[in-house]
Amino acid sequence: MEKADAYKRLTEHGIRPSLQRLAILDYLIKHTNHPNVDEVYQAMCHDIPTLSKTTVYNTLRMFADNHVAQMITIDDHRVCYDGNMNPHVHFYCKNCGKVYDLFDEPAPALKNDFMVDGHLVSEEQLYYKGICKDCLAKDKEKTKQRYS
Amino acid sequence: MEKADAYKRLTEHGIRPSLQRLAILDYLIKHTNHPNVDEVYQAMCHDIPTLSKTTVYNTLRMFADNHVAQMITIDDHRVCYDGNMNPHVHFYCKNCGKVYDLFDEPAPALKNDFMVDGHLVSEEQLYYKGICKDCLAKDKEKTKQRYS
DNA sequence: ATGGGTGCAAAGGATTTGCAACATT
DNA sequence: AATGTTGCAAATCCTTTGCACCCAT
Numbered sequence: 648m649e650k651a652d653a654y655k656r657l658t659e660h661g662i663r664p665s666l667q668r669l670a671i672l673d674y675l676i677k678h679t680n681h682p683n684v685d686e687v688y689q690a691m692c693h694d695i696p697t698l699s700k701t702t703v704y705n706t707l708r709m710f711a712d713n714h715v716a717q718m719i720t721i722d723d724h725r726v727c728y729d730g731n732m733n734p735h736v737h738f739y740c741k742n743c744g745k746v747y748d749l750f751d752e753p754a755p756a757l758k759n760d761f762m763v764d765g766h767l768v769s770e771e772q773l774y775y776k777g778i779c780k781d782c783l784a785k786d787k788e789k790t791k792q793r794y795s
Numbered sequence: 796m797e798k799a800d801a802y803k804r805l806t807e808h809g810i811r812p813s814l815q816r817l818a819i820l821d822y823l824i825k826h827t828n829h830p831n832v833d834e835v836y837q838a839m840c841h842d843i844p845t846l847s848k849t850t851v852y853n854t855l856r857m858f859a860d861n862h863v864a865q866m867i868t869i870d871d872h873r874v875c876y877d878g879n880m881n882p883h884v885h886f887y888c889k890n891c892g893k894v895y896d897l898f899d900e901p902a903p904a905l906k907n908d909f910m911v912d913g914h915l916v917s918e919e920q921l922y923y924k925g926i927c928k929d930c931l932a933k934d935k936e937k938t939k940q941r942y943s
Numbered sequence: 944a945t946g947g948g949t950g951c952a953a954a955g956g957a958t959t960t961g962c963a964a965c966a967t968t
Numbered sequence: 969a970a971t972g973t974t975g976c977a978a979a980t981c982c983t984t985t986g987c988a989c990c991c992a993t
Binding site for chain 3: 975
């Protein structure tokens with residue numbers, strides 16, 4: 648069924664499933680490559696010609712606020728999003744900027760909010776940084792480079 | 796001894812200890828409140844009147860690249876820095892934006908680079924998000940509010 | 944004199960905001 | 969009608985870049 652998951656997730660979180668919201672969340676669920684705002688916009692503006700980037704910005708932020716999607720802020724230049732809400736680790740390549748999922752690594756699994764030092768914790772994220780598989784392979788072809 | 800730690804850390808990482816670099820790293824080591832670029836600049840421009848924000852930007856980024864300081868990208872609006880290189884967890888308050896250190900939480904302790912799924916991992920970070928102690932207290936005084 | 948370091952001004956670019964048009968109940 | 973949603977254009981503001989000057993070796 649088309650966009651059933653997205654529809655369900657929106658309504659379960661008390662968010663009205665407008666055309667745009669449904670399409671954006673559906674895209675996020677079906678594309679696990681951690682797209683940023685522009686990538687989501689570019690991919691969808693063909694199907695929804697009236698779509699504005701503002702709506703994508705606002706919608707994705709709203710999704711993150713309502714735990715419908717994850718906002719990923721590893722890259723200091725741009726924010727990206729992840730529709731997979733199951734606990735998993737992210738790997739960020741300092742060379743090409745891609746974000747990978749690491750499902751086999753021990754990830755923080757937050758069931759309920761909890762207290763630490765008097766603070767109320769409602770989200771946890773663990774990420775690794777380094778040089779990804781592809782970039783390592785490309786570098787072997789060329790001469791040696793140095794990484795910080 | 797003044798700025799001895801900063802001096803040692805710079806030279807050990809092969810970075811020339813210029814006046815600005817020494818002062819910025821010394822500030823970072825002595826101020827553990829995770830300042831952003833502007834806060835570092837504002838705090839130091841009195842002592843070093845010629846200091847430019849560009850230098851602060853470039854220097855802090857260079858510190859992060861060389862593992863002399865940590866770049867923290869939890870807040871999607873601005874990057875901040877941490878001079879404490881010992882493993883510890885960060886807590887980010889979604890209400891006031893402050894970043895706290897959590898030393899008693901189990902933190903990823905990276906000794907050496909390692910491989911995961913073919914990727915070379917050289918950094919790890921774990922952080923929590925929620926509402927901090929202070930903001931919780933302030934809210935109790937007022938009427939109830941909702942948090943995502 | 945030579946290379947690295949600094950700083951100013953300008954450019955770049957991601958993200959947000961104000962507000963009017965629109966849809967939906 | 970009333971309320972929530974969308975989208976355009978403009979504004980904001982963090983960050984980087986180009987380039988000239990300066991300092992130290």
